[in-house]
Structure formats: structure tokens, C-alpha cells
Amino acid sequence: MASSFNVGPASRTRVPWLVLVVLQLACPENFGSSTASDTSTAGSTSSTSDPDGTDGPTVCGDGVAGPGEFCFEPLAVPEVEFPIDVDAVKMDGGYSFVAVTLGDAMLYRVAFADATFTVSPVAPMPLSAESRIHVAELHSTGREDVVVTSIVYPWVDIAQNLGTELQALTSNSVGAGPGVLIDAEGDGIAELITSGYGEAFLWKYDPNTDKWAQQLPEYAVHGCRALWASVTADFDGDSRDDVAYIGAPKAFSDSDNCADVGFHRISVAVSDPQFGYPVAKDSIPLDFFPDELGAGDFDGDGKLDLAVVSSDVQMRLAVLAGLGDGTFAAPVTIDGVYQWLAVGNLDGDPQDEIVTNNGLLVLIDSPFTTPVIHELDISGRPHKIADVNADGVGDVAFAGSPNAGPTALAVLLSSP
Numbered sequence: 058m059a060s061s062f063n064v065g066p067a068s069r070t071r072v073p074w075l076v077l078v079v080l081q082l083a084c085p086e087n088f089g090s091s092t093a094s095d096t097s098t099a100g101s102t103s104s105t106s107d108p109d110g111t112d113g114p115t116v117c118g119d120g121v122a123g124p125g126e127f128c129f130e131p132l133a134v135p136e137v138e139f140p141i142d143v144d145a146v147k148m149d150g151g152y153s154f155v156a157v158t159l160g161d162a163m164l165y166r167v168a169f170a171d172a173t174f175t176v177s178p179v180a181p182m183p184l185s186a187e188s189r190i191h192v193a194e195l196h197s198t199g200r201e202d203v204v205v206t207s208i209v210y211p212w213v214d215i216a217q218n219l220g221t222e223l224q225a226l227t228s229n230s231v232g233a234g235p236g237v238l239i240d241a242e243g244d245g246i247a248e249l250i251t252s253g254y255g256e257a258f259l260w261k262y263d264p265n266t267d268k269w270a271q272q273l274p275e276y277a278v279h280g281c282r283a284l285w286a287s288v289t290a291d292f293d294g295d296s297r298d299d300v301a302y303i304g305a306p307k308a309f310s311d312s313d314n315c316a317d318v319g320f321h322r323i324s325v326a327v328s329d330p331q332f333g334y335p336v337a338k339d340s341i342p343l344d345f346f347p348d349e350l351g352a353g354d355f356d357g358d359g360k361l362d363l364a365v366v367s368s369d370v371q372m373r374l375a376v377l378a379g380l381g382d383g384t385f386a387a388p389v390t391i392d393g394v395y396q397w398l399a400v401g402n403l404d405g406d407p408q409d410e411i412v413t414n415n416g417l418l419v420l421i422d423s424p425f426t427t428p429v430i431h432e433l434d435i436s437g438r439p440h441k442i443a444d445v446n447a448d449g450v451g452d453v454a455f456a457g458s459p460n461a462g463p464t465a466l467a468v469l470l471s472s473p
Contacts, residue, residue: 124406129469137466145443149220180225193238193247235284288316293383295329338383351400368396401451403440
């Protein structure tokens with residue numbers, strides 16, 4: 058049988074890394090540990106266990122899941138080597154992961170069907186270690202397309218979502234630098250904002266010509282290294298895209314040199330139908346250098362919150378409670394040393410979870426109250442959480458190997 062494991066109050070099983078490559082172990086061993094960690098606003102308690110199985114499932118694959126119980130089957134995708142970025146796109150048959158790689162400079166679609174992953178090359182990509190994948194609608198089809206940008210090179214590639222396949226379109230030149238796709242006008246079609254070391258630009262896509270047209274410069278987001286990391290979501294409840302991003306508090310014109318501009322800040326811009334572009338709403342100072350962001354409802358109150366991590370030498374993780382109007386409460390730091398993050402719902406309850414890394418993959422539940430931290434015996438960089446096997450809970454795409462850094466793509470496939 059295929060190996061699987063549970064994490065949470067019901068039981069915890071350990072699966073060696075080998076299982077990510079060979080999925081035929083007779084029985085899983087105990088997996089990982091579950092501990093509670095305090096934050097600046099919460100005390101410390103320990104997580105509970107359920108040895109007799111009366112409060113939840115004790116066997117993966119029985120089809121039953123409960124709050125705080127996480128059950129996965131690890132699967133390897135060795136064809137996708139050195140993934141730089143991973144996202145998920147909804148096709149006619151459900152969600153697929155999409156990954157851009159450094160090893161062979163390729164955009165891949167990774168679809169799950171018949172208990173296995175099928176890998177399909179979509180298009181070759183320019184070789185860049187700073188590629189970013191975005192998913193947004195560009196063709197008025199009701200389907201989100203896949204867009205790949207680069208922080209280093211002035212290009213953007215589109216793979217149109219045809220429902221059953223992704224079709225590569227022409228590569229276009231735009232301004233180099235970090236970017237974000239956001240439906241700022243509320244018409245269902247996304248615009249691209251790029252931000253380099255001089256100005257920020259809005260680009261509109263014309264599907265008839267397969268070209269991007271530059272609009273006004275410096276119109277929306279400012280700051281040295283603005284948009285280095287960003288997340289698009291509806292933070293103020295008006296059904297329009299907003300954006301939270303890492304950027305300096307100064308405009309580009311205030312400094313010609315990024316070195317003298319501080320980066321310790323999250324900026325939030327909300328869409329304004331009067332202007333058709335995002336306008337500044339909140340600016341939250343941090344006491345560490347942020348370089349990855351994620352959005353999710355971590356406390357189940359229906360308002361989107363933020364998670365932010367520093368993956369450099371500081372290796373800090375914090376969460377910020379969303380107030381529902383595009384502003385956020387002060388950051389709450391999670392005790393420990395962390396890098397990288399992915400956000401999604403892994404147990405079907407109203408609260409999202411965080412997957413990060415402290416040398417091993419770590420799953421964090423209820424970060425605002427008493428965080429329950431599950432440390433897994435698998436090393437890797439989490440990239441994306443999406444429900445690719447259509448069982449109602451998220452699956453985790455990550456890159457990793459036994460304590461040796463990211464190599465090939467692998468997936469923790471939910472198996473309630």
C-alpha cells in the first residue's frame with residue numbers, strides 16, 4: 058500500500074525521506090512532533106493527543122478529517138528539477154501546479170489524476186534564478202492564465218488557460234524588476250505592475266495582439282525594491298483585488314541608491330474604482346527584513362491576515378491580523394527560526410495554516426492564539442498550497458531533499 062502519515066491531535070506518524078521517492082513501505086513509523094509555542098500575545102500550552110481515536114481519525118485514507126488533524130501522502134515529482142517558483146491554476150479537471158525550473162529553464166504543468174502526477178512541459182523560459190509565476194485572468198474566458206515574470210530580465214511570458222491545456226503565447230518585453238498582477242479596475246481582467254530601481258509602471262494586456270502596453274509611470278506603488286515580494290487578495294471586502302507588498306517607505310525619486318533606503322516594512326494598497334489603480338492604505342513597520350508574504354484567514358474571522366518571513370540570516374516569522382478594511386494589526390512574532398512560507402487550508406476548518414521551514418518542513422496552526430507547531434522529518438522549501446486532488450483540503454508543493462536544499466519538486470498530498 059502507499060505510505061501515508063497523520064499529523065495532529067489524533068496521531069502522528071513518521072515517514073522517512075525515502076518515501077518521497079519510493080512510495081511502497083508496508084507501515085509508516087511515528088512522524089514528527091507537535092508542540093505549542095507562545096507569541097508576544099499568547100502563553101504556551103501543549104497540543105493534545107487522542108490515542109484511542111475517539112476524537113478523530115487515526116488512520117490516513119479513511120476519508121475523515123477534523124480541525125487540527127493533517128493527513129498526507131508524500132509523492133515525488135522528479136521530472137521537475139530545481140523549481141524556482143510554483144503556483145496553482147484551475148483547469149477544467151481541477152487545480153494543477155505550475156512550476157518554472159532553473160535546471161532546464163522550463164515552465165511545467167503538474168496535474169494529478171488516477172493516483173499519480175502527470176508532468177507536461179508548457180514552454181521554455183529564459184534562464185533566470187529570479188523568475189516569478191502569477192495566475193490571473195487575461196483573456197475574458199473565465200479562466201485564469203499563467204504569467205511568468207523575472208526580477209532580473211525585462212520579459213513576461215503568458216500561458217493561456219484553454220481549460221484542458223496551457224498554450225504558450227509570445228514572450229513580451231516589459232520593464233525589468235519585481236511585478237504583480239492585479240485586477241485594479243474590477244473588470245475581471247488583470248493588469249501588470251512592474252517596479253524596478255527607477256519607476257513603477259502599469260501595463261495592460263491586449264489579447265488580440267498578444268502585447269503589453271505601458272501606461273502611466275509611477276502611478277501606483279513606490280519604494281526602493283517595491284514589489285520584491287507581494288500577495289494579491291481582497292483585504293477590504295469590496296470584491297476587488299488589493300495588494301500587500303514589501304517596499305521602502307520612500308518614493309523612487311527620493312533616492313537613487315537602494316542601499317540607503319530601509320526595507321523593514323509591509324505596504325498595502327487597495328483598489329479604488331474612482332482611479333482604477335491601487336492607492337496606499339496601510340504601511341506596517343517590522344523589526345526584521347521581510348522577503349516573503351502570504352495571505353490567509355488564520356483565526357477564522359472571515360478577514361484575511363498576513364504572514365511574513367525573513368529568509369536571510371534573521372529567519373523570522375510573524376503574522377498580522379487583518380482588520381477587514383485594508384489595514385492590519387501590529388505583527389506578532391512566532392517563536393523560532395524560520396524561512397520560506399506557503400499558506401492554505403490543510404484540514405478543512407475555517408482557519409488557514411502556514412507551512413514554513415526551520416531546517417525541516419514545519420506546519421503552524423492557530424498562530425494568533427497558541428500556535429501549534431508540527432515539525433516534519435522532511436527538509437524542503439514550501440512553495441504553494443492548493444487542492445490538486447479535489448478532496449476539499451490543500452496539498453503542499455515543495456522543493457527539497459534530506460537536509461541538502463531544494464532539488465526536485467515533491468508534494469504532500471492530503472489523504473483524509
